[in-house]
Amino acid sequence: MTSRHSDARPNSQLRDRLHEVIFEADTPAGKAFDVALLIFILLSVLTVMIESVESIALQYGPALRVIEWIFTGIFTIEYALRLYSVDRPARYAGSFFGIVDLLSILPTFLSLIFEGAQSLLIIRGLRLLRIFRVLKLAHFVGEATILARALSASRPKITVFLIAVLNITAITGALMYLIEGEDAGFTNIPLGMYWAIVTVTTVGYGDIAPITPIGQILASLLMVMGYGIIAVPTGIVTSEIVQAAKDKPVSTQCCPVCSAEGHDVDAVHCKYCGGRL
Numbered sequence: 001m002t003s004r005h006s007d008a009r010p011n012s013q014l015r016d017r018l019h020e021v022i023f024e025a026d027t028p029a030g031k032a033f034d035v036a037l038l039i040f041i042l043l044s045v046l047t048v049m050i051e052s053v054e055s056i057a058l059q060y061g062p063a064l065r066v067i068e069w070i071f072t073g074i075f076t077i078e079y080a081l082r083l084y085s086v087d088r089p090a091r092y093a094g095s096f097f098g099i100v101d102l103l104s105i106l107p108t109f110l111s112l113i114f115e116g117a118q119s120l121l122i123i124r125g126l127r128l129l130r131i132f133r134v135l136k137l138a139h140f141v142g143e144a145t146i147l148a149r150a151l152s153a154s155r156p157k158i159t160v161f162l163i164a165v166l167n168i169t170a171i172t173g174a175l176m177y178l179i180e181g182e183d184a185g186f187t188n189i190p191l192g193m194y195w196a197i198v199t200v201t202t203v204g205y206g207d208i209a210p211i212t213p214i215g216q217i218l219a220s221l222l223m224v225m226g227y228g229i230i231a232v233p234t235g236i237v238t239s240e241i242v243q244a245a246k247d248k249p250v251s252t253q254c255c256p257v258c259s260a261e262g263h264d265v266d267a268v269h270c271k272y273c274g275g276r277l
Contacts, residue, residue: 016256018085022078023254037078044071072108079105088273091258150240157236165229169196172222179215184208200226 083089173192185208257275
């Protein structure tokens with residue numbers, strides 16, 4: 001790993017050292033930090049899950065809340081250090097892990113205003129995704145990057161596809177409202193659209209159903225169409241995954257400037273901000 005060059009700013013060496021420990025997992029200190037962090041995350045998620053059990057909460061509720069606040073304090077300090085150790089804190093704060101890190105500490109503070117908000121601390125489980133970097137599973141990191149690229153490339157096509165599906169469900173819902181009416185439970189067009197969505201996705205709750213022959217024929221056509229509709233986004237994403245897999249493999253190195261990951265193994269500069277790796 002290549003650390004940042006020292007600059008004239010105060011505490012630059014401290015920031016470089018913190019960045020190496022907090023963001024990198026290819027040094028003993030960095031790996032020890034991330035392993036300890038993963039243990040804290042597991043324990044904090046376990047605490048939230050245990051507190052949701054009423055019998056345990058009645059007996060150990062105050063102690064569990066104290067433990068929650070201890071973990072929140074640790075994660076708050078860690079979040080602040082992450083922001084301090086990068087050159088562009090706002091960029092990190094807006095990244096996926098930056099948002100997850102923030103959401104993992106907010107519920108405890110919100111619980112002071114909204115009772116029960118601490119249950120949202122289960123979001124901390126998303127932070128366990130760092131285990132791939134901690135264990136140096138570069139292959140999995142590369143596969144995750146390929147999947148992310150494929151999903152991003154598929155977004156315009158899937159958006160158009162979803163708009164078409166929404167149009168189909170709107171038209172079908174309106175037709176069922178006219179054909180079936182209130183006697184079959186189709187009291188309005190939005191309820192007909194709800195039925196169409198449930199039907200076209202092949203979920204089929206069965207809370208409302210057509211009773212007229214014409215309505216049943218329309219429902220049958222929508223059910224058959226549903227199988228094709230489910231296959232379309234799968235094919236779109238699959239083709240993009242194949243295309244993304246042809247790109248260069250990525251490393252687990254983290255940019256010291258913007259904290260972005262997913263760089264080529266031979267990259268010298270960050271492809272997102274231009275910072276030196």
